[in-house]
Amino acid sequence: MHFKKNRGAGSPRFGEAGEASKLLLILAVVVLAAILITYLILKAAERPENPVQNPGPVIQKPVYDQTMGDIKFTFMSARDMGNTLRGSESRNPSWQKDVKTTEKYVKVTIGAQNKGLANIKEQVWDIGNIIDSEGRNFVPVQYSIESWLPEQNLCGTLLKPEFEPTPCTKIYEVSKISKGLKIQVVANKKVGNEYPSDKKETALIDLIVSQ
Numbered sequence: 394m395h396f397k398k399n400r401g402a403g404s405p406r407f408g409e410a411g412e413a414s415k416l417l418l419i420l421a422v423v424v425l426a427a428i429l430i431t432y433l434i435l436k437a438a439e440r441p442e443n444p445v446q447n448p449g450p451v452i453q454k455p456v457y458d459q460t461m462g463d464i465k466f467t468f469m470s471a472r473d474m475g476n477t478l479r480g481s482e483s484r485n486p487s488w489q490k491d492v493k494t495t496e497k498y499v500k501v502t503i504g505a506q507n508k509g510l511a512n513i514k515e516q517v518w519d520i521g522n523i524i525d526s527e528g529r530n531f532v533p534v535q536y537s538i539e540s541w542l543p544e545q546n547l548c549g550t551l552l553k554p555e556f557e558p559t560p561c562t563k564i565y566e567v568s569k570i571s572k573g574l575k576i577q578v579v580a581n582k583k584v585g586n587e588y589p590s591d592k593k594e595t596a597l598i599d600l601i602v603s604q
Contacts, residue, residue: 459596462583463509464518467558471574471600474498474541478564483540492537499523499567499602500541501576504558513552517588518580520548521595523565526573533563574600 457468476497480489503520507513523531541564548561567574575597581588 455599456597457599459578459598460508461578461580461594461596462588463507463513464552464580465506465508465558466518466520466578466580466596466598467504467506468598468600469502469504469558469560470500471502471576471602472500473602473604474500474564478538478541480540484544485540489540494566496569497567498534498564499574499600500562500564501600502560502562503576503578503598504560505552505578506558507552507554507556510554511586512554513588515551516549516590518549518552518578520561520563521577521579523567523600524575524577524597525568525571527571529568529571531565531567531571534566538564574602576600 459466474497476494478492478498480486480491483489501520501523505518522533525531542562543560546562547559548563550559552559577595578598579593579595581590582592582594584592
């Protein structure tokens with residue numbers, strides 16, 4: 394005769410243990426899926442980083458006025474006069490002869506205005522060299538060109554507060570190949586209410602050269 398062995402009352406059946414394992418596995422998968430979905434939602438909600446852009450070369454804007462202390466310098470005019478200063482265009486057309494160069498003459502006028510509260514004395518301000526895009530310096534012409542300058546050229550004269558800009562005109566010999574012309578403006582550096590002659594500062598103003 395065969396006798397069936399009795400299982401203990403507290404021992405789980407094999408089928409029940411398998412079902413429990415499947416439930417635990419399903420639960421783990423569900424938890425992992427929930428974690429993954431939550432992660433993806435959070436990532437999608439994050440603000441995307443701005444893409445790194447190549448800014449390219451920095452283009453400098455033209456500068457047509459500069460202020461140093463209480464003196465404001467402003468571009469007024471610049472004219473390409475070619476390789477000849479014609480006597481017929483001078484202040485003395487009856488006797489003035491032409492003056493020639495191998496390159497070109499450029500006539501520049503810059504205005505200076507006192508933006509302060511008191512007079513600025515004479516010889517405090519001026520205009521200097523023309524400088525081209527390659528850094529070449531061209532000094533003002535000092536010979537035989539007075540007839541093409543204003544009869545009362547006011548470079549460096551006294552500046553009264555908030556009067557109209559005082560024009561200063563100079564003529565330069567400039568290379569024919571020069572481009573990107575700028576002009577130096579010069580002023581004594583303001584110390585307190587004075588402009589000591591031993592302290593100077595300079596700035597550059599772009600020129601628009603007409604024919």
